[in-house]
Amino acid sequence: MSEVSSIRLENLKKSFHQREVIQNLNLEIQQGSFVSLVGPSGCGKSTVLRLIAGLESPTGGLVELDEESAGHFGFVFQDANLLPWKTVYENVALPFELSPALKEISQDEIKDRVLKILTQVKLQDSQHLFPHQLSGGMKMRVSLARALAPKPRLLLMDEPFAALDEITRYEMQIQLRDLWQQEKLTVIFVTHSLLEATFLSERVVLLKGPGGRVTLDRKLDLPIKRDDSLRTSESFNKIIQEISAGLKA
Amino acid sequence: MKRLTPAFIFFVFVTAILQVLIKQDVIHETLIPAPSSVWNTLLEMKIDYVTSFLQTLKNTLYGLGLSILIGSLIAIVFSLSDLLKKAILPFAVFFQTVPIIAVAPLLVIYFGFGAPTVIASSFIVSIFPIIANTLMGLESASSAQKDLFRVYHGSALKTLWKLQLPVAYPYIYSGLKVSAGLSIIGAIAGEFVAGGGLGAMIDAARTQQRVDIVFGALILLSVMGLLFMGTLNLVHRLINLRRPFPAGEL
Incomplete structure (x- = not known):
């Protein structure tokens, strides 16, 4: 994985009707990485994605996209x-x-x-x-x-599999991993499912509201090639437990 | 065809009952003519009826056509400019509440007797549903659909053409159905004051107490309305055969 930064969020702020949804968020995402933003409903994870896509304007702070990704992303x-x-x-x-x-x-x-x-x-x-x-x-x-x-060089995904049944969701996750590897994209994936985030990502960022604070930012030590057997592996479940503890903290 | 059978049976039943009641003098023929009298009048005066029908049809189509053209353009301008919409739309709503029969004499002063007044009258009555429905439709694209177009930097023109208009289709269709009926009403009101067509024929028959002529004209006006609705339905079916446009919440 390249260490060149694809996206940099600096002191990012976003308010809706005087309610601060994102409060001084700092985050850097490397080119070619697969990062999941996880958190409970209303923590501001979708807002972060929309700010990166330019669908919302920040109240303060900075959203910086590298030359390859700016204006050339999929949503x-x-x-x-x-x-x-x-x-x-x-x-x-x-x-x-x-x-x-x-x-x-x-x-x-x-x-x-x-x-x-x-x-x-x-x-x-x-x-x-x-x-x-x-x-x-x-x-x-x-x-x-x-x-x-x-x-695109950057793919932004906002809970895309949330409405699917479990079998289809698992199929889609494997397909997405394969596509990510083939196309060498940077993927930012928003989900409220720890299982999904852990299965798909190389890095999980846990957000908590209000204010979208980063409470956990963890690189996952899991194999590049992932299949259904991973879901029941010890290492996978250990990571889930750890992130889950972060969510409860 | 099977769908129309109950309506056809009901029509035959009511016609037969009317014929009996009128011929037995239960209902006086000066109030409601016997169906057979109306039929005979239609045959006797077929040249007058056909000429008047075509005249009314032509003026109605001109009025409706202008409504569709100008009404759609106004709706598109309103959808692009919130300021214009807020400034002008309330007056359009207000104007719509003024009865056409009260405006028609003014139209004669402005446009004189004949077709221009009839067309103007038909246009005025039928334009509002086109504006209101088209505007509602143009504004009905979901925020997710608009976001999709924003992600790819779709221009205002492309968003209008490729998103707003297709999404507005069921609203436009619904507005057209309302306007088609209203355009006939407007044309007849215009013909009452400006002359020509079935409207003038009804007015002349009124002065002679010839209810059979009036009923004959009413039947032809209903046929005109059915023709409009049938054509719209057919076009709608043909369009939907090619493209499944959203049905909307209509």
Whole structure:
């Protein structure tokens, strides 16, 4: 893993109607790392993600993205957030229609990229379907494909698997790990599930509200290649217990 | 076809009952004409009816077309400018409450007798649902959908074209259905004062106490309304065959 910083948050503050949701948050995330922001509901973890994405403006402090990531990131929302009148293919190609930074890319290249990412998320046979014809897991894979199709260097994910059933969620987690390794992305993953954060990440940052204080910031000593057997391993459960204690503290 | 069978049976039943009641003098024919009299009048005066029908239809379509064009543009401008919306929309709401029959004489002064007044009357009555529904639809995109477009720096124009308008589709369709009916009402009110079409025919029949002519014209106006609704339904089905636009909460 590179030690070059991809994102730097310095004394970050955010208030909504005089309620301070984020209070002097300092965080540095390295290029190519997979970091999970974990915490209870209302601790400000989604707000941090939105601040990084520029969907919210900070009340104070600084959000600094490296040159590669700035303006070239993907965002996966809590819901798949697909446009119901567009096919799977068209939904995945949407960033190319919208982003001024991607307008130079030729139609052939767009087609190649969209079909390649659809193959990676195992949806190549569903490209002509509309969202209402897909299962929850398939919708989320389209959403992931849409975020990855423009080849971003940074992927921001806001509890993307929260609404999925457990089996689909496990499948998606493994798929996401594989994609992260293949694409060498920086991933910031927001979740309230310790199990999910530990399974997916190299580093877990525990936030506690109000104010989004960092109460634990831990690098995980787990194998790069992860599969379902890890979930029942001793080392995995030991880490969960440790983070869980941090959450209760 | 199966769907229409109960309505058809009900229509035949009511027509038969009316025919009997009127022919037995239970209801006087000067109040409600016998269905057979209306049918005969329709046949006898078919040239007058067809000419008037086409005249009203043409002016209504012009009025409705203008409403769709101008109403949609106004809604789009309002959706882009909160200030304009706040400044002008209350007056549009106020103006909508003024009965068209009270405004129609003014239109004759401004546009003279004939088609321009009828078109203006139809336009005035039918534009408000287009503005209100289109505006509501344009503002109905979810915050998550708007965020998606913001993440990819979609311009205001692209957001309008690729998000707001498709999301607004069910609202626009619903507004069109309301406006289509209102445009006929507006045209008839215009024809009462400016002449021409089925409106003038009804007005002339009133002075002669010819309720059969009035009922004949009413039937044709209903046919016009059904034609509008049928066309809108057909277009809606064709669009939805190609694209599953959101149904909205309508």
